[in-house]
Amino acid sequence: MRNLTVGRVITYAVLIVAAIAVIFPVYYVIAGSIMSPGQISSYPPDLFPHGLFTGNYKGATSTTAIGRQYLNSVLQTSVITLSQLITSVLAAYAFVFMKMWGRTVLFGLFLGTLMVPWESIVLPNYLTITGWSVGGERLTASYAGTMVALVLPFLANAFGVFLLRQSFLQFPTELRDAATIDGCGHWRFIRQILLPLNKPALMAVGLYVFLAAWNQFFWPLLIGDNASRRTLQIGISQLNDVEAADPGLILAGVTLSILPTLAIVIFGQRFIVRGLTAGAIR
Template sequence: MTTVFDEVSSSSLEVAARVGAEPGHRKRKLSGWHFVLFPIAILFLVPFVQMALASFSPAKELVAFPPPFIPSHFTIDGYVKLFGTTDILLWLGNTVLVSGTAIISNLVLCSLAGYGFARLKFAGRNFGFLMILATIMIPTQLLMIPTYILFATLGLLNGLGAAIVPWLATAFGIFLMRQFFLSLPAELEEAGAIDGCNRWQIFFRIVLPLARPALATLAIFTLLGAWNDLVWPLIAINNQQSFTLQLGIANFQGAHQTDWSLIMAGNVIATLPLILFFLFAQRQFIATMTFSGLKG
C-alpha cells in the first residue's frame, strides 16, 4: 500500500509544477502588460526614492519650497542625529519583538482555527465562523474605548503587552487559512487516516507543509499590520522605553516644530525591513493566489 507520505510527496510535486515553483526554467516572454505595469511600478516607486534621497539631504533643503528631488550634496547628518540623540535601536527592537510575536502567534493560532472551521464538524461551526468574520466589519474606532478599559483592568497599558496582545490572532488570518484549507484535496487527509494518522498528525505532517504559501501570505499581512500599527500604541503606550518604531517616529513631529531629517531617516529605517521581507516571501505570496484554484 502506498503510504500517505508518498502520496503527499507526489502531490506536492504536482502542486509545485502547477504554481511554477521553478520559474527559472521558463523563459519569460515580454507582453503588452509589461508596458502598462512598468510605468505604474515606477509611479509607486517614486515616493520611496524621494524619501531615501530626502534622508540624505541637508536640513535647509528639506524645508525649501519646492523641495529638490535630488539634494545638492549628500549628508548623513539625519542618520547621525537619529542614532545619536534618539532611542531608535530600542524602538526597532521593540517593533521586531511585537511583529515577530504577532507573526508566530498568527501562524499557530490562525492555522489551527482555520483548519478547525474548514475540516472539523461541530455544533455552531458556521455560526461561529460568521461571528468571527463579522468582527472585520466593526470600525476600529468603536473598539478603542472598550479595549482601553479592558487593558487598563488587566494592567497591560504602557508596556509591550499592550501592542502584542491585539495581534495574537486576527479574524482575517482565520478567514485566510480556512479558505486555503478548503481548497486542499480532502483525499490527502483520508489517505493519512487510512494509514493510521490521527487528526494532529494529519494536520502537522500533511496539511501544514502544503500550506506554506498561505502561511507566508499571512505572515506578510501580519507583519505589515503589526509593524505599521500606530493608532493603538499611541493610545495605550506612554512609556518611551516601550515605544514602537512608528510611535517613536511620530514624536519627531511636534505642534510647533518638525524635524524632517529625523522623520525621513526614521522612515527609511522603518520601511527597509518590510521591503526585504516582502522580497523574500513574494514567491509564496503569489503561489497562494495560484493554489486557490487547484482541485485535487
C-alpha cells in the same frame, strides 16, 4: 515589434508621469535623508543630494529613542504574527477537517468579527487593559506589561482563519481519511502533511499580518506612554513634532522604519497579492 504610434507615445508619457508622481515621495524620503541640513532647507529646493551625508542617520539613532523603538516594534510584530499563524492554523483545521456541532454558525461568528471596526471597540478595550493590574500594579506600568498590552487584542484574527480555510479546503478528503486510517493523528497530519502543502497560503497570511502589525498606529498611540516603550510608528510620528526644524533627521528615521516593509513589498509581492485580493476575487 509593434510600431510606435502617437497613441503609444502618449501611453508611455502618461505612465511615466504617473510613476514619477507615485514614486516621488519614496525617492524624496531616501534622498532627503542623505542631504545636509543646509541643502534640504535651501530655497529654491534642491532635489538631488550632493554626495552622502550620514549625519541624519547618526542623529536619528543617537539623539532619539528610535533604536529602542525598533526593538519594541520587532518584538510586538513577531509575537502578533507568530500567534496569529498558530491560532489561524488551528481554527482553520478545525473548520475544515473536524466534524462538529454548530460549525457553520461558528464560522459565521468568526467572519462577523471581521466586520467590527477596531475604532468602535477601542475605548472599552483601553479601559479594560489599562484597568488590569498585576501584583498590585497597573499592567501597563511596567515595560513587560506594556508589551503584553500592545499585542493582547491581536493574538488572533479571523482574516487568517478565513484565508487558510480556503487553502485547506483544496486538500482531498480521501487523502485525509487514508492518513487517519494509517494512524496519523491530528498533530502529525498538520505538521508533516498539511503545513508543507500550504506554504504559499501561510506566507500570504504571515506577510499580511506582519505588515498590518508593523504599521499599527491607533492602539500603540494609546498604550506606550513614554519614549522607550513606544513602537517605531509612534516614534517617527513624534519626530515630526519634536524635530520639525530638522527634516533630514526625520526622513532618516522614516527611511529606517520602512526598510522591513519595503523589502516585503518588493520581494514578497506575489504572496501579498494573494492575501490582499482574497476578498476581491471569488
